[in-house]
Amino acid sequence: MAIRPPNGARPTENDRMPQPRSAAGRFVGLSAPALAIAYVVLTAGPVLLASFNGGPQGATVFPLLARTAGVAALAMFLMQFVTSGRFETISGRIGLDRTMGFHRLAAVGALGMLGLHIVFFLVRAGESGVAAMTRRLLGYLLRADLFTGVIATLLAVLLILTGKYLRGRLLPYQGWRLGHGAMAVALVLLGLHHAFTNARFMADPLGASALLVIALVALASLLVVYVLRPVHAFRSGFTVASARALSPSIAELVLTTNTPERFSFAAGQFAWLTIGRRHTVTDNPFSIASAPSDLPQLRFLIRNAGDMSGSASNIAPGTRVGVDGPHGSFTLREAGDGPVLLLAGGIGIAPVLSLVRTLAATGDPRPVRLIAGARSAADHVVRTEIEDLMAGHDFRAIFLTDMDDEAGCEKGTCDAGHLARIVDGLDPAAVTAFICGPPAMMETAVGLLVEAGVPPGRIVMERFDFDAGDDAVCRMVRRRFISVMALVYGATFAVALTAAL
Ligand SMILES: Cc1cc2nc3c(=O)[nH]c(=O)nc-3n(C[C@H](O)[C@H](O)[C@H](O)COP(=O)(O)OP(=O)(O)OC[C@H]3O[C@@H](n4cnc5c(N)ncnc54)[C@H](O)[C@@H]3O)c2cc1C
Structure with missing residues (x-):
């Protein structure tokens, strides 16, 4: 992977929080x-x-x-x-x-x-x-x-x-x-x-x-x-730098451009990708897994979910890619000054990695906690990278899998016990929680966080199914x-x- 290592990356203006506007001074939306x-x-x-x-x-x-x-x-x-x-x-x-x-x-x-x-x-x-x-x-x-x-x-x-x-x-x-x-x-x-x-x-x-x-x-x-x-989307001039399989079900796609000044984003945002074609209505949304300081490269982690995503690891280097973005509010701009709690299920680790890379690149002093779940240890494709990035940081993580006897992982899905352990010593009312994963996992996590004392307004979510949430916070807003x-x-x-x- 050709993304610049965080230690060598200089923090950019884009990485500093809070950001009233997104990276390129773009208006971030109405209240x-x-x-x-x-x-x-x-x-x-x-x-x-x-x-x-x-x-x-x-x-x-x-x-x-x-x-x-x-x-x-x-x-x-x-x-x-x-x-x-x-x-x-x-x-x-x-x-x-x-x-x-x-x-x-x-x-x-x-x-x-x-x-x-x-x-x-x-x-x-x-x-x-x-x-x-x-x-x-x-x-x-x-x-x-x-x-x-x-x-x-x-x-x-x-x-x-x-x-x-x-x-x-x-x-x-x-x-x-x-x-x-x-x-x-x-x-x-x-x-x-x-x-x-x-x-x-x-x-x-x-x-x-x-x-x-x-x-x-x-x-x-x-x-x-x-x-x-x-x-x-094609004006920013992105082409495929590399594409490879990281596990049997997850691919990594790295794009690069000669005109990086035409694209900017905040860590945790996503883009609609159009691979190799123009004027299409078949674009797909993917979270950017790299940090703004990794530009001119953009990195994506893609789970095999169908036709396009299933062939992501075979896309030829040099293929033109339309990048429509950035979109989304899963960004550190939503966080307060307190600890950052990251909850990722499966490929939900992609925007979480972007946040981690940015927290590391900017030397952010906030405590960071992570609970990441995956089917197997092999599906924790960026675990080592995250642990390396967070070395020396106030950081603790629990890695969960569905299987028994997986090296260094605990078995099961995120529950109240995991949450209590990971926020131990932190004031839950000061925590900002970022959740990204399968809908059922997200709904459970929101309930657990609210019970643990995290204010609903400090729970930030990104759903990968382009749909409405049905958790406690979404229901309250709906009512x-x-x-x-x-x-x-x-x-x-x-x-x-x-x-x-
Ligand atoms: C905001 C957001 C960020 C995402 N980030 C990532 C990521 O970082 N990594 C990752 O692996 N996946 C991510 N996804 C999911 C990803 O977009 C779909 O898995 C992908 O589009 C599937 O495309 P396909 O052609 O391979 O599958 P298809 O065979 O076309 O569809 C399989 C399933 O994927 C979903 N899907 C397909 N197209 C879309 C679409 N245009 N919009 C929303 N859902 C779609 C549907 O649920 C569909 O049933 C994200 C989705 C959203 C909404």
Whole structure:
């Protein structure tokens, strides 16, 4: 491996903490309250703006509420393009798992709003029995002018069901990803057609313009992710320096560039890699395992999980690689001045290694503790490297494996006993914990850390499945967000009604 040894590496500005901005002075993202306000303004905005002009023009309460819900649902679906986890402005500070958790939650919220749109149209004062509503529903389904709205609704249901139950199952992941994106584009195009050809709401210039602005934001986000980024990813000029197998299931990929000034990152971040092709929608996210001071080289540890990752050790030196990044908030910028506790499961050791290399390269005085789990001792592919890097540092580690009799490793998965031993002598309230590993391991670890007295706000996570977390901290954030949203949309409906009636 050609990465420069940490002892010879000079600490760079990038390595110093805390960093209000990422390495190249890049803006690291909006805070959670700022994002929540932006989301609410954009999705409730069209209805509220129309309300200033007399409301979404419903003759009576229910059609009015139906129009309000329909416009809010469309705005929410449009915003799904922006919250897809590809924008640092959104996920840079709150983290990818919370962004994806929000993306999922907002999709269900948008579907619920769409449901309200339909139900409110079915209800009529004095005539709202099941039979009357069913008759009305069939009538709507058969109306030619509502065809695009009906198809958009079916697509919305399909999109959410396949997003929840088919992702990574039955279909190859990349096929699912393409289908998910294509269905989302079709859904919003049909929804916009339905809105602009049917809804009387669109007669209101303020509300209609606001909805168009959101549509343009969604379109711009697609262009950025699928046109600009793939082109830009090759501008940093990375090619493969070496690729090799470190164990039967883990490969190491080292990239290098002649123009390192075009790429910078903070330790622990990840990048989307496109190997050897341009303009692709089949890029894969991988954490950078090296430290910023290792540039112009970037190193990745890749577990065999499928087609691309399974052939990583065979990629020929010199192959061009598109690097879209850096992304992610698994960085030391999130840590306080207290001890750093690192919990890694399997290939979750990759971003942890980047943190360790940086702590070593900068001579960081904070105590560092590590619990790393792997299937076997052979899968602890960077154990010696970490122990060498941390020699002389206030450092303790426990290496766990699934097998018995593995030299220097303990058997089992991380439990309360391991945690108690590793934080022994430290103040848990001052610890910042970084967790990266399989979802189940992460969820267990969060519970153990909270029980051990580590504040939830000091637990930093990186999930490798590009999905929402389901641990105690994520659930708490989700509950809070649902309450805020319910309050905001309740108020939006009330304003629309008051303005119109
Ligand atoms: C933020 C982040 C950082 C990651 N860092 C690392 C790392 O350092 N080392 C490592 O080995 N793995 C990492 N992964 C996981 C890695 O991206 C997938 O294992 C890899 O993309 C599999 O690609 P494939 O073509 O070989 O597999 P496929 O056969 O295409 O898929 C196998 C499985 O990999 C996952 N996957 C595939 N493509 C993607 C994608 N575009 N986004 C998210 N998940 C995908 C899915 O769960 C899928 O079921 C990371 C994932 C994320 C989200």
